[in-house]
Structures are given as structure tokens and as C-alpha cells.
Amino acid sequence: MTAQEVRLCGLLLQEHFGEVVERIGTHLLRGGAQNLRTIANETNTPLDLVKKSLCVLVQHGACEFGSGRRGPGSPVEYRASCERVLRVLRYPRYIYTAKTLYGDTGELIVEEVLQRGHMTMSNTVKTVADRLTHNMEEGRSMEYSEVVSAFSKLVETHFLQRCPPVAEMGTAATSTNPATPGTPAASASTAPPTAESNPDCYKLPHVTLIGRGKRRRSSDDSEEQRGGKKAKMDSESCGDEGIYWQVNFERFHQHFRDQAIISAVASKLDQTSSEIVRTMLRMSEVTTTQTAAYTQPLSANEIFRSLPPNYSISRPILDQYLSLLVDDPMEFVGKSGDSGGGMYVISKEPWPTWRELHWSLWYRRGWCVCQSWFGSRSARIFRLLLRKRHLEQKQVEDFAMIPAKEAKDMLYTLLSENLVQLQEIPKTPDHAPSRTFYLYTVNQLPTARLLLQHCYKTVANLIERRLFETKENKRLLEKSQRIEAILASLQASGAEPEQLTEVEEMITAPERQQLEALRHHINKLDSTENQVDETVFLLESYIFSTKTK
Amino acid sequence: MAGLGRGRGRGKGYMSFSIEAVGIGKGENLPPSILQPTPLFPPMEHKPVPLVMGEEAEYMLALKQEFRGNMKTLPFYVRPAVSKKDVERYSDKYQNSEPSDNTLEWNPDWKRLPKELRIRVKKPLKENTSLSVDTPVDPKPSKKTRVDKEEIIHKLEVGITLEKKEEEVTSDEEEGEKKKQEEEQQDGEEEYDEEEFEEETDYIMSYFDNGEEFGGDSDDNMDEAIY
Numbered sequence: 001m002t003a004q005e006v007r008l009c010g011l012l013l014q015e016h017f018g019e020v021v022e023r024i025g026t027h028l029l030r031g032g033a034q035n036l037r038t039i040a041n042e043t044n045t046p047l048d049l050v051k052k053s054l055c056v057l058v059q060h061g062a063c064e065f066g067s068g069r070r071g072p073g074s075p076v077e078y079r080a081s082c083e084r085v086l087r088v089l090r091y092p093r094y095i096y097t098a099k100t101l102y103g104d105t106g107e108l109i110v111e112e113v114l115q116r117g118h119m120t121m122s123n124t125v126k127t128v129a130d131r132l133t134h135n136m137e138e139g140r141s142m143e144y145s146e147v148v149s150a151f152s153k154l155v156e157t158h159f160l161q162r163c164p165p166v167a168e169m170g171t172a173a174t175s176t177n178p179a180t181p182g183t184p185a186a187s188a189s190t191a192p193p194t195a196e197s198n199p200d201c202y203k204l205p206h207v208t209l210i211g212r213g214k215r216r217r218s219s220d221d222s223e224e225q226r227g228g229k230k231a232k233m234d235s236e237s238c239g240d241e242g243i244y245w246q247v248n249f250e251r252f253h254q255h256f257r258d259q260a261i262i263s264a265v266a267s268k269l270d271q272t273s274s275e276i277v278r279t280m281l282r283m284s285e286v287t288t289t290q291t292a293a294y295t296q297p298l299s300a301n302e303i304f305r306s307l308p309p310n311y312s313i314s315r316p317i318l319d320q321y322l323s324l325l326v327d328d329p330m331e332f333v334g335k336s337g338d339s340g341g342g343m344y345v346i347s348k349e350p351w352p353t354w355r356e357l358h359w360s361l362w363y364r365r366g367w368c369v370c371q372s373w374f375g376s377r378s379a380r381i382f383r384l385l386l387r388k389r390h391l392e393q394k395q396v397e398d399f400a401m402i403p404a405k406e407a408k409d410m411l412y413t414l415l416s417e418n419l420v421q422l423q424e425i426p427k428t429p430d431h432a433p434s435r436t437f438y439l440y441t442v443n444q445l446p447t448a449r450l451l452l453q454h455c456y457k458t459v460a461n462l463i464e465r466r467l468f469e470t471k472e473n474k475r476l477l478e479k480s481q482r483i484e485a486i487l488a489s490l491q492a493s494g495a496e497p498e499q500l501t502e503v504e505e506m507i508t509a510p511e512r513q514q515l516e517a518l519r520h521h522i523n524k525l526d527s528t529e530n531q532v533d534e535t536v537f538l539l540e541s542y543i544f545s546t547k548t549k
Numbered sequence: 550m551a552g553l554g555r556g557r558g559r560g561k562g563y564m565s566f567s568i569e570a571v572g573i574g575k576g577e578n579l580p581p582s583i584l585q586p587t588p589l590f591p592p593m594e595h596k597p598v599p600l601v602m603g604e605e606a607e608y609m610l611a612l613k614q615e616f617r618g619n620m621k622t623l624p625f626y627v628r629p630a631v632s633k634k635d636v637e638r639y640s641d642k643y644q645n646s647e648p649s650d651n652t653l654e655w656n657p658d659w660k661r662l663p664k665e666l667r668i669r670v671k672k673p674l675k676e677n678t679s680l681s682v683d684t685p686v687d688p689k690p691s692k693k694t695r696v697d698k699e700e701i702i703h704k705l706e707v708g709i710t711l712e713k714k715e716e717e718v719t720s721d722e723e724e725g726e727k728k729k730q731e732e733e734q735q736d737g738e739e740e741y742d743e744e745e746f747e748e749e750t751d752y753i754m755s756y757f758d759n760g761e762e763f764g765g766d767s768d769d770n771m772d773e774a775i776y
Contacts (some may be wrong), residue, residue, distance in 0.1 A: 016620045018627045036665055049629055051666045055657055056625045058666075065663050076663045092613040096605070110614075166661045241660065526608045527600055538645060 001029055001082045004456040009085040011463045017056055018087060018315050020045065024053040028063065028080035035075040038156050054078060060117035061246060087249055089459065089533045094252050098159065106151040108132065118163045118244040121151060121205060152204055158251045166265070205243050256537060269328070270298050272313065279306050285525060305523060377402055378410045383444070385420055390439040411440060418450055423513040445546055452539040459532050466525040480515055483507060624654035 006029050014022035027043050028034060034042075040050045057063035062084045068074030091114050099107035108128045113119055127146045132142040258281045266274035280298055285308055304318055313321075316496045326335050337448075381400050385391060391399065397407040414420045425437040470477065486503050507515075600606075620626060653668050 015617060017625055020627045020629055030711070042578050046629075048668065051668055052627050052653060055653060055662060055666055055668075056627060058662060059625065059657055076665060091616055092609040094617075095612050096609050111616070115616070115623060117625075163661075242660070244661075307568065442654065523610060524600065526613055527602075527606055530613065531601060 002456075004455060004460065005082050005086065008089075008463075011080055011467075012085055012088045013062075015077055015463070015467075017053075018048050021053040021056055024050060025057060025062065025080055025085065026265040026518055028057075028078060029082055029085075033066075033069070033077040033079045035077050037075070039078070064418075086456075086536075089529065090249075090537065093256075093532060093533065094247065094249075097252060097255060098154070101157075101159075102150050102153055105132065105147055106154060109147070109151055109154060113160065113245060113247050119244040120241065121148075121246055124245070125151060155202055155245075156202055158202055158248055160245050161248040162203075162253075163246050164174045207516055213345060215264060253537070256478050257541060260538070265325070275308070276303065276318070278323070279303060279308070282306075362402060374410065374413055378407070378414060378520065381407065381410055382414065382419060385440055385442045386444075390423060390441045392437065393440055396440060415440075419447055421446075445543065448539055448542055450490065452536065452543065455532055455536045455539065459529050459536070462525050462529050462532070466522055469521055469525075473514070476515060476518070480507060 006026060010022050010026040013025045017025075023043050023045065024039060027039060029040075034055070036047075036050065039045075039054075040047045043050070045053075054063060054065075057078075057080065058065065061081075063078050063080045065076050065078050068077045094114065095107055095111050098110035102109075105128065108131055109124055112124055112127055112131075125144050128147050129142045129144055132147070133140075136142065151160070157233060226264065258278075261281070262274045263276045265277045279305060283298055283302065300319060303322075304315055307313070307318075322335075367473055377400070381396060383404070384400050388395075388399070393408070393411070396402075397404050398412065400407060402410070411420065415422060419442070420440050421443050423439045423441050424431075425439060427435040427437065428431075483503060483506055487500060490499060490503065659667055
């Protein structure tokens with residue numbers, strides 16, 4: 001956990017869960033596994049607040065608990081997960097993807113589950129149906145069955161998964177309840193069970209949910225709001241207690257990667273070939289495990305049958321496209337046999353294609369960074385070095401077609417920013433400087449890590465700036481909110497237009513301008529965070545792929 | 550890294566490697582060495598690339614801001630209870646708007662959390678029910694100095710009705726707000742705390758005769774006439 005990561009995590013926790021949770025969370029991130037008392041003492045927080053914060057963190061999967069280091073008798077220890085907190089940055093992307101795949105219903109389901117951390121299926125269905133009904137016209141309401149079908153689709157394609165079962169622990173705190181002896185597996189294993197280890201991970205519970213969404217009446221608004229927002233359990237049980245669902249982030253990441261492959265193919269070749277690749281990927285979505293090297297081999301016949309109907313290309317043309325894809329130096333598709341008209345696979349793992357693809361996607365980012373920091377000619381040098389791996393000073397000048405003096409300057413700037421490195425190759429055993437080669441090169445992995453840390457720092461700076469802007473103009477924002485509330489209540493009670501204009505004029509024109517500028521700034525900062533997160537995803541993905549070789 | 554040691558104090562011009570190899574010509578002016586940290590906002594030489602704008606970006610932006618706004622209203626946004634103001638106000642007793650530290654406004658599945666995190670919530674008291682103070686950690690009853698908000702049965706007899714309030718019990722001793730907690734027994738025998746009564750009500754207690762002593766003497770010696 002680097003300092004930048006912890007800082008960013010702290011800001012994200014603060015924005016979504018408040019300062020108390022932020023304090024506890026950062027403390028856990030910095031200090032590793034700790035027990036309850038230690039946290040309370042070291043953060044000088046009342047014990048109840050600590051408990052509340054830990055409940056919130058565990059609910060959202062940001063924190064795990066396990067028996068202490070000294071064995072089952074010692075107090076429970078809590079561990080926060082930096083990676084999980086950083087996912088919060090990507091929530092809008094997940095929700096948007098769900099919308100593109102499964103429509104508004106899917107979008108709301110994913111949004112609800114992300115907001116609550118984990119939920120039962122019945123709870124989710126009811127809440128989403130109510131929300132959809134609220135947005136519909138008068139007299140219409142949302143059937144539970146529609147929501148259930150969207151939910152099932154999400155589970156079938158593994159976007160939602162069951163929460164892993166919690167290991168039973170005997171707590172050391174109670175002397176009156178001895179540790180239950182009947183949990184041998186839990187006490188033996190120290191690693192918390194993952195979601196995937198549960199064989200029922202993607203099995204829907206057998207519940208029949210019949211009903212329609214309830215529309216919120218304006219008179220009951222406050223009551224329903226409290227009921228809805230506080231997630232009170234209904235008095236009638238639906239038969240799926242204890243089965244909680246959470247969002248499967250890895251599956252979403254796989255989807256993002258697939259999209260990256262498809263767009264890379266589209267930009268390199270053409271639309272039709274990208275459609276073919278998309279079809280192949282969709283067919284093998286659920287059959288391939290995440291760490292598989294290749295997708296299952298798909299025969300050309302199958303591909304032909306599964307192409308979307310509006311892409312009606314004839315069989316020989318499909319074969320031509322496939323051979324084109326296979327022959328491409330990027331090696332998107334590999335051929336693995338001839339039965340069924342030719343078996344084709346898409347390589348998904350580091351070697352060779354996925355890594356190549358990652359690398360190429362990554363290096364584009366690096367190149368973009370280079371360009372924006374130092375100009376297009378430095379970017380040209382960077383790209384050259386990536387392609388040619390090692391070059392001498394003189395060669396750089398020649399290949400990049402940049403005059404010597406400028407090339408030197410740029411190389412040193414790149415060197416000082418650690419985007420390129422210098423490699424010594426001695427000619428003689430005594431390493432005499434005059435007889436040594438000095439080659440410029442780019443070390444991909446360290447450079448990728450460096451860029452990733454820069455990205456984290458960037459996002460943290462963006463968030464801080466946004467908070468600063470909001471704080472500076474707090475008075476103005478509060479005033480405008482109050483006036484909007486007054487306007488809304490006046491309109492609801494049917495006021496005259498003169499009264500409305502009178503209230504509106506309480507905000508003066510320069511204040512209005514200031515508000516407008518403020519909103520523009522904040523929107524820009526927010527939008528930038530989203531976009532930096534795309535780079536973060538790419539870099540994280542690349543670094544992860546180099547680890548699992 | 551490579552031999553870029555700039556002569557470590559030996560003065561400019563003497564380096565451990567041949568500078569021609571790296572490309573610095575003889576007699577060329579090197580930029581002066583920097584002796585302070587880089588400025589906080591360094592001037593940018595090149596303008597940054599403009600943001601990607603589009604429907605997708607705007608939608609995600611709206612999603613993000615909405616999500617943040619929603620999170621602030623959910624019970625997961627933990628706000629520490631504001632400590633009481635300097636003077637205790639009369640209306641404090643009747644306003645219980647702020648959530649206190651030892652409540653959890655949502656019901657997690659307690660089976661998925663370790664026992665020590667459990668914060669118990671009590672339902673409102675009914676008559677003649679005993680309060681079983683369930684403290685998983687500390688079985689000792691905790692007498693803390695807290696403001697009394699509990700309904701006491703015999704106050705009903707006296708004719709003063711207090712409102713029922715929810716009482717929450719922590720599983721451990723806490724500093725924080727000051728609340729007084731008393732344990733009740735089944736048969737309703739409580740301590741008759743006159744000072745407490747005087748604080749709570751508007752009426753001066755010494756003027757009020759609750760009539761308990763009225764029929765008390767009639768038990769002994771009915772032969773005597775009562776004037």
C-alpha cells in the first residue's frame with residue numbers, strides 16, 4: 001500500500017461514508033490487521049463509533065475479519081483492503097455497463113447492490129421495483145417478475161455472485177459462550193473463503209416473488225423514504241434469508257478487457273472483424289475461467305451460426321476474415337485445428353497475445369502521457385525506445401530524426417522523470433567508462449507502476465480540489481439549495497408566478513454566475529476522475545497480468 | 550542506475566565516465582543544479598489534452614454525482630453524535646432527533662459479523678416487562694451518569710405521564726453522551742428519587758400530595774374514631 005493509494009482510499013471513504021469511517025479505514029490500511037481495542041485506542045475514537053464504522057466497512061466488503069494471530073483464542077482482527085476501496089472510483093462505470101447490457105432494470109439493480117454493499121435478492125427486487133414504479137407514469141407499476149428476470153440474467157452471466165459464507169468464529173471476548181466446537185474447517189483455514197470457492201456461487205435461490213412495485217405517494221413520502229432508505233427487513237420472510245448477493249467486480253473487469261480487445265481490433269482492422277471477435281468472446285464468456293490462457297476453441301461453424309443477424313456475411317467471407325485475424329501480427333486469434341471448418345481460439349492470457357495487447361494499450365497510454373508532458377517529439381522518442389528496446393544516444397537521434405541537441409535534452413528530461421532508464425553494457429571487464437555502451441531503454445513494468453502511482457496521485461488531487469472548491473463556496477451552495485427547496489414547496493402548493501420570481505430573485509445575477517462557474521468546475525473535475533480511472537484500470541490490468549504468468 | 554554520478558563534490562568537469570559517450574560535448578554548458586524542491590505549481594509547457602466529452606461521459610458523470618448524493622443519505626454515512634450544548638434545554642427531553650453513537654440505523658445480518666461488533670437495540674418498554682440488560686462482554690450492570698429517559702411505572706400512579714422513549718444499550722462502557730440508565734425489577738419496586746422528580750417536572754413536589762398516606766393508617770385499630 002503506497003502513500004498515494006492510502007491517501008486516495010481515505011478520500012474515497014470520506015466522500016462516501018463520512019469522516020469517522022475514513023479515520024478508521026485509513027488507520028487499518030496503514031497499520032495492517034488490528035483488533036478492536038487497538039483501533040479504538042490509537043484513533044481516539046469512542047468504541048461505539050469504531051464498531052459502527054467496522055460494520056459499515058464489512059458490509060461493503062472493504063474490511064475482513066478473522067481470528068487473531070495468536071490462534072482462535074485471541075481477539076478478532078480486522079484487515080482493510082486497499083484494492084476494494086479503490087474500486088469505488090469505478091462504480092459509475094459498472095453501473096453504466098449494466099445499463100448498456102441489461103437496460104434500466106439492470107442498471108438499478110447494480111446501483112442498489114453497490115450502494116448497500118450486499119443485499120438479498122428479495123430486498124433488491126422490491127427496492128428496484130419501487131424505484132422503477134416511481135419513475136413511471138401514474139397508474140402503471142413495475143412487476144416483480146420483470147425485475148427478477150433481469151436479476152437472473154445478471155447472475156447467469158456472473159455479474160452478480162453470492163457473498164462468500166462467513167467462517168464461524170468463537171469470539172474471545174465472551175467468556176460465557178465458548179467457541180463452538182463444530183466448525184473444524186473454519187478454524188483450520190486461515191484464509192477467508194472467496195466467493196468463487198462456494199459451489200453455489202451463481203445459483204439463484206428458490207423464491208417466488210409475486211407483486212408489483214409500490215408507488216410512493218407524496219403524503220407517505222417521508223415514511224416510505226425512511227423505510228426504503230434504512231433497508232428495514234420486511235416482516236414477511238421470502239425464504240432467502242442469509243443469501244446475500246454482491247457485485248462480481250472481476251467479471252466486469254473481464255468485460256472491460258473484452259471491450260478493449262474489440263475496439264483495438266476495430267481500430268486496426270475494421271468493424272466487421274471486430275464484430276466477429278465480439279461474437280467469439282460472447283460465446284466463450286462463461287465457459288472460460290478468468291485465468292485461462294485461451295478461450296475454448298470455437299469452430300468456424302459455430303461462429304457463423306452465432307453471428308448477430310444484422311451482420312449477414314457469407315461463409316467464405318467469414319473464413320477470409322478469420323484468416324486475416326490469425327495472420328495479423330497482433331495475433332488476436334489463433335488457429336488450433338481444422339475440424340468443423342477450422343477451430344479458432346482467442347488468447348486471453350499474458351503470453352503472447354494478451355500481454356501484447358496489454359502492452360500495446362499500455363504503451364499508448366505511456367506515449368500519451370509523454371506527449372502531454374513533454375511534447376510530441378519526446379513521445380516519438382519514447383515510442384521508438386519501446387519498439388527498439390535498447391538504443392544508444394546516437395541511434396536515438398538518427399531514428400527519431402531529431403537534431404542532436406534537442407534529442408539529448410529530451411532524453412535527459414525523460415530520464416529525470418524516470419520514464420526511460422539507462423543501461424550500461426561494459427565492453428571490458430574493468431568497466432572503464434570510455435569503453436562501455438550506454439543504452440537507453442524503457443523498463444515496462446517499473447514504468448507502468450510509476451504511471452499508476454501518478455494516476456492515483458492525480459485522482460486524489462482532483463478530489464481534494466473538488467472538496468476545496470465546494471468548501472469555498474459553501475455559503476453560496478447552501479443558499480441556492482434553500483431557495484430551490486422554497487421554490488419547490490411553493491410550486492407544489494400552487495403559488496403565483498410573481499411569488500416564484502420574487503423568490504428566484506433572491507439570488508443575484510453575479511451569484512448566479514458564480515454558481516454556474518462552480519458547477520462547471522466541479523463537473524469537469526468529476527469527469528476527469530472518471531477518465532483517469534480508465535487509465536488506472538488499464539495499468540492495473542497490465543501489472544496484474546505480468547504477475548500471473 | 551548508470552554512472553550518472555555528477556562527481557560528488559569534486560567539481561564540475563570531472564566525472565566517473567566519459568561524458569562524450571552520453572553525448573555532452575566538451576565545454577558545453579550544463580543546466581545549473583537545482584538546490585530547492587520543485588515548485589508546487591510548475592508552469593506547464595504544453596497544454597493538456599482536452600477532456601473526452603460525449604453522451605457516455607456525461608451520463609457517467611451524472612451517475613457518479615447521484616451516487617455520492619445517495620450515499621450521504623444512507624445510514625452507512627456515519628456521523629458522530631454532536632455533543633450536547635452548554636446548557637441543557639427543556640426541549641432536549643422531547644426531541645430525540647440526532648442519532649446517538651450507540652445505535653445502528655440499519656439492520657445488518659449479525660450472523661455475518663463478529664459478536665463483539667454487536668450493538669443491541671432495545672424495543673420500547675411495556676408495563677411490567679423486565680429489562681434484561683444483555684451485555685455479551687461485560688455482565689456487570691453499568692451504572693453510568695446519564696439523563697433518565699425511562700418510563701417508571703409508579704410515576705404513572707403519581708399521575709405524571711412521561712413519554713416512552715427507546716432505550717439503547719451498549720455492550721461496553723462508553724464515554725460520550727451522558728445518559729443515565731437504571732435497571733428495573735419485575736415487580737416494579739423502584740427507588741423513589743425525589744430529587745429526580747424535582748428536576749423532571751414543572752410542579753413543586755413538596756406541594757403535591759399523592760394520597761398514598763391517606764388510607765394507610767386505617768389498618769391498625771379500627772376501634773378508634775376518626776375525627
